[in-house]
Each structure stands twice: as C-alpha cells, then as structure tokens.
Amino acid sequence: VVDLVIAGSALVFALFFWLLAGQIPRGRVVAGLGASFWPVLLLGLLAFCAILLVIRTFRKRKEVGKDVGSAVTNNDDSSEIAYPHNFWVTLVLMSGYTYIMTIIGFVLATPLFIGLSSWIMGFRRTKFLVPISLLLSLALVYVFPKALSVPLPRGIGFFRTISLFFY
Amino acid sequence: MMIEGLIAALANIFLQPTRFFALVMGAVLGFLGGATPGISGTMMVVVFLPITFGMEPGTAFLLLTSIYAAAVFSGAISAILFRTPGAPEAVATVLDGYPMAQKGKAGEALGLAVWSSAAGGTIGAIILMLSAPMLARVALRFSSPEYFALAILGITVVTSLGGEDVLKGVMGALFGLFLATVGLDSVTGVERFTFGSPHLMSGIDFITVLIGMFAIAEVLRKFQEKNVGQNLKTKVVTKLPDLSLMKRLSGLIARSSLLGTFIGVLPGIGATTAAMMGYSEAVRWSKHPEKFGTGIPEGIAAPESANNAAAAGAMVPLMALGIPGSATTAVILGAFILHGIQPGPLMFQYQKDLVYTIFLGLILVNLLIILLSKPFITIFAQVMRVPYSIMGTMIVVFCIIGTFAVRNSIVDVWMMLAFGVIGYLFDKAKIPIAPIILGLVLGPLAEEEFRRSLILSGGDYMIFFNRPISAVLLILAVLSCFMPLFSTLWNRYKKKEAHGTISS
Numbered sequence: 001v002v003d004l005v006i007a008g009s010a011l012v013f014a015l016f017f018w019l020l021a022g023q024i025p026r027g028r029v030v031a032g033l034g035a036s037f038w039p040v041l042l043l044g045l046l047a048f049c050a051i052l053l054v055i056r057t058f059r060k061r062k063e064v065g066k067d068v069g070s071a072v073t074n075n076d077d078s079s080e081i082a083y084p085h086n087f088w089v090t091l092v093l094m095s096g097y098t099y100i101m102t103i104i105g106f107v108l109a110t111p112l113f114i115g116l117s118s119w120i121m122g123f124r125r126t127k128f129l130v131p132i133s134l135l136l137s138l139a140l141v142y143v144f145p146k147a148l149s150v151p152l153p154r155g156i157g158f159f160r161t162i163s164l165f166f167y
Numbered sequence: 168m169m170i171e172g173l174i175a176a177l178a179n180i181f182l183q184p185t186r187f188f189a190l191v192m193g194a195v196l197g198f199l200g201g202a203t204p205g206i207s208g209t210m211m212v213v214v215f216l217p218i219t220f221g222m223e224p225g226t227a228f229l230l231l232t233s234i235y236a237a238a239v240f241s242g243a244i245s246a247i248l249f250r251t252p253g254a255p256e257a258v259a260t261v262l263d264g265y266p267m268a269q270k271g272k273a274g275e276a277l278g279l280a281v282w283s284s285a286a287g288g289t290i291g292a293i294i295l296m297l298s299a300p301m302l303a304r305v306a307l308r309f310s311s312p313e314y315f316a317l318a319i320l321g322i323t324v325v326t327s328l329g330g331e332d333v334l335k336g337v338m339g340a341l342f343g344l345f346l347a348t349v350g351l352d353s354v355t356g357v358e359r360f361t362f363g364s365p366h367l368m369s370g371i372d373f374i375t376v377l378i379g380m381f382a383i384a385e386v387l388r389k390f391q392e393k394n395v396g397q398n399l400k401t402k403v404v405t406k407l408p409d410l411s412l413m414k415r416l417s418g419l420i421a422r423s424s425l426l427g428t429f430i431g432v433l434p435g436i437g438a439t440t441a442a443m444m445g446y447s448e449a450v451r452w453s454k455h456p457e458k459f460g461t462g463i464p465e466g467i468a469a470p471e472s473a474n475n476a477a478a479a480g481a482m483v484p485l486m487a488l489g490i491p492g493s494a495t496t497a498v499i500l501g502a503f504i505l506h507g508i509q510p511g512p513l514m515f516q517y518q519k520d521l522v523y524t525i526f527l528g529l530i531l532v533n534l535l536i537i538l539l540s541k542p543f544i545t546i547f548a549q550v551m552r553v554p555y556s557i558m559g560t561m562i563v564v565f566c567i568i569g570t571f572a573v574r575n576s577i578v579d580v581w582m583m584l585a586f587g588v589i590g591y592l593f594d595k596a597k598i599p600i601a602p603i604i605l606g607l608v609l610g611p612l613a614e615e616e617f618r619r620s621l622i623l624s625g626g627d628y629m630i631f632f633n634r635p636i637s638a639v640l641l642i643l644a645v646l647s648c649f650m651p652l653f654s655t656l657w658n659r660y661k662k663k664e665a666h667g668t669i670s671s
Contacts, residue, residue: 006596010338017345017360025357033621035352035359038614039345046341053334082393090390091588094383094563098580101567114560121390121556132557140564148221150572 003057010050014043086121093117105155105163106145111137141166169296172523179225179524180531189226190528193233194535198543199550201238202245202253206562208238209495213381214562216502217374217569224506224521229528231502232482235495236532239438239478240284243471244544247276248403256438256474259446263459263466270462278406279467281540282413283420285533287472290424291431291479292529295486298432299515302487306512311619312631316640318613321490322605323644336602339593343606344613346371353611354618366578373501373607374573375583378566380600383587386559386566388594403548405541412464419449419465420472427473431480431492438477438493445473479529486510486522490609494601501608505573 021043024036097113115133123129144150145167154163180186200211211234219227242254247264260280267276309317322340349360350370361367408416423445430441449469450456459466481492482499489511491497503510508518515522570583590600624630632638 002596006335006338006598020360024359033618035355035357038617039348039359042341042345042348046338046345049334049338049341053338056334081391083391086390087387087591090387090563091584094567094584094587097563098567098577098584102577110564114557114564117560117563118556121559123554123556136561140568144218144568144572148218150218150221150568151575152568152571153577 003053007050007053007057010046010053014047014050018043018047089120090117093120101153101155103155104159106152107137107141107163107166108155108159110140169300169523172519173527175520176523176527179520180229180527183226185222186226186229186524189222189230190233190531191535191539193230194237194532194539195543196230197234197237197239197532198241198244198539198547200234200254201241201257202543202547203550203558206558207254208235208242209498210382210385210562211238212495212498212502213374213377214565214569216377216498216505217572219502220505220573224508224518225524227502227506228499228521228525231499232525232528233532233535235499236288236475236478236529237536239475240280240288240471240536240540241543243280243284243467244277244540244547247280247467248273248548256442256478257470258439259442259470259474260467262446262470263462263464266460266462267464267467268462272462274404274406275408275464276462276467277403277540277544279408279412279416279464280471281405281537282408283416283423283468283471284475285536286420287424287427288475288479288533288536289530290421290472291428291476292526292533294425294428294476295479295483295529296526299483299487302483303512303515306488307516309512309636310634311616311623312634312637313640315613315616315620316631316637316644317488317490318609318616320640320644320647321609322613323647332597332599335596335598339598339600339602340606343376343603343608344610345606346376346603347607347610348614353615366576371582371607372573372579373604374505375570375579376586376607377498377501377604378570379583379586379588380590380593380603382562382566383584384590384594384600386562387587387591389555390559403544405544407537408464416464416468419452420468422452423449423469423473424476427476428480430473431477432483433492438474438481441477441480442470442474445469475533482525482529486514486525487512489514489612491605494604497601497605497608501604504608 018040021036021040024034093113093116097109097117100112101109111133114136115129118133119126119129145152152167154160154167180190196211196215197208200206200208212231215230215234219230222230238254239256242252242257243260243264245253246257246260247268250261250265252258252261264276264280267273306313322344347370349367351357351368352359358368426448427438427441427445430444431438446459446466446469449465450459453459453465481496484490484492485496485500489500489509491500500510508514508521566583567580570580571577573579593600593603620630621628630637631641
C-alpha cells in the first residue's frame, strides 16, 4: 500500500508541475530547448518510474498471493516507536519556536524552547532545567551572534530593545 | 611541487590560529558526532556547514573535513563500549570490539581502534594526495559534454546509495534534480515554479533541504523512541597497542587500508561497505578464522583501518572530478559550492592553497585522533549520560540557527521544517534521502552543461557520443544503472545452478 501511495503521489506531483511547466514563458529558445525542457524531461522520467513502481507492486502482490504463507507484512520499524504522538508535539514545538523567535527574539525564545522541549520530551529534573536552558542559551548567544556575527532575529518593539542588550 | 604545496599548507595551518583551531574543533565535533548514536558524522557536517559561510574557505574546509574524518573513527567508541555503533561505518567493529571489552580489555580495544583508524586514514590520505592531482590533470581536457556525462555518472551513484530499492533511489534523485530547477533559469532568465514568490527566485537553497531532510527528520524520529542516556560503570583508559602487536597487525592494516581506499574511490559504496569487506578479507586471510567474533585485535584493526581509508578515498572523485562518492562528500560538495568554489580539475590550478590545506588537514586529523581520543573518551562516557531530550532539542536549535544564517531568512527556516517533515515521511516510506541531495547538488551542473553542449553542437545530440571521454563516462553511467539488475540476474543464475546441482 505504501508503494502505491508513493507512486500515486509521484504521479500527481509530476502531473501538477507538468501543467505548471506549460505556463513557463518560452523565453529565448537555445538549441531548440526552452526553459521548460529540462524540468519536463525530469517530470516525465519521474512519472515513468512511478508507473514502474505500480507495476512492480502489483507483480509482488501476485507473487505473495500465490504463496499465502509468505504474506507477512514487514513492519520492523514500529517496534522502536514508543511515543508516536511526539511527532506532532515536536512539530508544534519547532513551529512555535520559529514563530515566537520573530516576535520576542532569539535571546528570549531559545531558553523557553530548550526548557519546554526538554521537559516535554522527558527531562524531568526541574531544578536543573532552568539553569541548563539559560546557560545553553547564553552560550549560543555568545558563539553565534557575538563571536561568529550570525544576525539572529532580535524580535520586535520592546523585545528588540532587550535583544540589543545582548547583541 | 607537491612538497612545496604541503609546506605552505603546514605554515598556513600552524601560523594561523583560526585554522589550527578549526582543525582541532572539527576533530572534537567529529568525535562527538560519530560516537553519539543518533548523531551521524554527516549530520554534524550538515549542522555546521552553514556556520562556515562566514569563514574563509581554508578554515571552513579544515573544520568540515576534520569533522568528516574524525566521525568515521569515533563510531568505534560506542561500538566497543556500548555495543551500539555510533556511526554505520563502525558496524563491523562491534563484532570483535564489544566481546574484547566484555573480557575487560575495553582500553586495549579502544587503543587498537585509535591506532588502526589513524594508520588507515593516513594511508588513505596519502593515496588521495598522489592520485587526485593525476586524475585532475586528465579531467583538465573536459568540456561541457564531459561535465554533463560526469554529472550523470555522479547521479547514477543512486543505484548504490538507494540501498535495497533502486527504483525509489532513482525517484529520489529525480525529485532532487527537479527541486534544483526552481528559481530563475540560468540560460534564459525566466522564472520556473516560483509561484510569484520573490523568495524562490534564487532557488531552493540546498542547505535548507539538507538540514531538514537529514537532521530534523532524524530528530522527529528519535523523539518518538524510548531514549535513555548510556551509563558506563567502569572507568576506561585507552591503551595504544605495544610494538609487537603493531608489528603483527601492520600487514593486515596496510592491506585493509589499500582495500578501503579503493572501495572509497568507487562512487556510492562508502566506508560502511569498506569496513565490512575489510573484516571479511581479514577473516579470509587469517590462519585462525574461527577466532573472529570472539574479541581479537585483528577483528578491530581490519574494519577500522578500512573505513578510515575509505573516507579519504571518497575525497578523490570529489576533489579531482567534482563528483561526490558518498552522502557526506555530497554535503561537502555543497559546501564548496556555498563558498563559490567548484571542485574539480580547475581547483587544482586556481585554489592550490586550499587543495593542499585539505590534504594536510586529512593527514593531521589522524594525529589528532591519536592525541585527543584518550581525553575525549573519558569525557564522552559522561556526555553519554545526557538524555536525548536535551541533545535532540539542541540539534533543533542548531538546525534553525544554521538555516537562518545562510540567507538571514525566516522563510528558509519554515521551508527547512517542511523538508524535515518530507524527509521523515520519505524515511517511513523507505525512500533514501542521499539521492535527493545528490540530485539537488548536481542538478544545476547537469542541466547547464547539457544545454551548453547542445549550444556548442547546434542542437546535435551526437556531441555526447562523438567525444571519447564523454562517451565512456556515459557508458559507465548506463552500466552502473544496470549493475543491480546484473547482480540480481547473476544471483538468480547462481541459485538455479545450485538448485540444479542439488536435485541432480
């Protein structure tokens, strides 16, 4: 089923961008090739591979159907996963950090993120959590914006003023 | 000329504190990346790559190549101490390393890994130094059709990088090649797939994709697993092998290093295969093959010298031809492009300083492996207690800083997170990530040289076959594409033959 989903998604992807490629202005045609030639060639090959994947999946199914005894799904990855909901939690945390950083700046957003993420992901030594978050954030501020001159977001308004104290 | 270049590079490294610091720092970071399960050497290079953007190329590449080389060695540390290879390259080291540690000889096992890694890495780096300039001289005759053929040959590496599923590997490479077409077309100047966004005009930055698909996807996966810090009960003191053992192992190390370098040069095979082959060849050559797996020095020396030599060997096609031989060298190729340098024959003419600095860096890092591994291992046993809840969180912060640093753009960070989710889903669907990165990095070269060749020939496609080097490279590419098919057919034939023998 997974392979069929991959093939289907690849076909939809190829078709969608193929249609978009048709709208690319031809511009200057050089040696008979416009700007859309190369992407269309790639999308065509991708669609071809997707069709091959569909054929392969159906052929495999037939083979498995013949040999009922071997029709066991290989799902060895699932045994490692203990907290499946953490996927969404991590995604929300990372997105939240990215969004908040633009408003309150790197200096304030980073200790919040380090503390919250570490706690949610299982680090429950509360008395260490605050100093660890603060020290790591300070080290990051010292290394990146100060030592390496990486211009990390300072936030807006009042928060920007706070960030300016640091870098 | 080479000696002069190396002396100048030596002065450059030791007289410029930042370069020397980058080399040492790279070794430490590489140790950490390689030794910690869940953080690979590739991930470490990916995370630190954007940070090198502000550095001058010499310092930047000393840092990156040092991380790369040191990480290959340090995978052995956790393989020996915790039976968990810190990097895939150390899989074969577990076989004899862990049993040796179980016998109470962890210090000796680590010392052997240090010694053989440093010896293998040095042999590999010397072969790199001698062969890459020769290969580059041949490549000087290349023109657009040859470069196109070379890019295609590089992309067909996916048949090996794609793991078990070649078809999905090819689809991944096509996806990467397609991503590379987003932005302004370099020949006609028209916009392609930008959806009117000015941000996409300059294309999708490969670092955004790289960090998302490698690092963020890995964090998303690891946070779902049950992770506890490893705790080492006894204190480990690394002991280098004595002279008699060194002498006994010298032939084996030399043989494994040569084999490893050769495997490393071949595109797409890499250090993990080199380690396994080094191990199996050691078993084949041994007078006591039955002792392998019980914790003998040969079982550590062979894979460790082979994988470190292979890491240096993989730099040969990258530096001489500009095509990467493995996932990490594909990332390093990206780093060259980020710094406005095209690796290949011209680099040997116009960036001699940088070339010799990298060569020397790859040799010196082996010295650092010997010098720094002992204190590192002592500290590392403590670092392993840090739970992944903190380590993973810090990786996310580094990824966000790294992505933002490239173009000072928060949009890039959002895109990186999106590619992280895509990478996670691809991983679930068993679509290999390395071919996507390869396609993305080699895509612009392939397209530009393809179109330039056709401009040269006035639209005649025979230009790719009329020129001998280009024709040979394209034939090699086709052969490498069909290699998995040949090997499947060969295996089937052998199975049938064996079946026939049994039934008769």
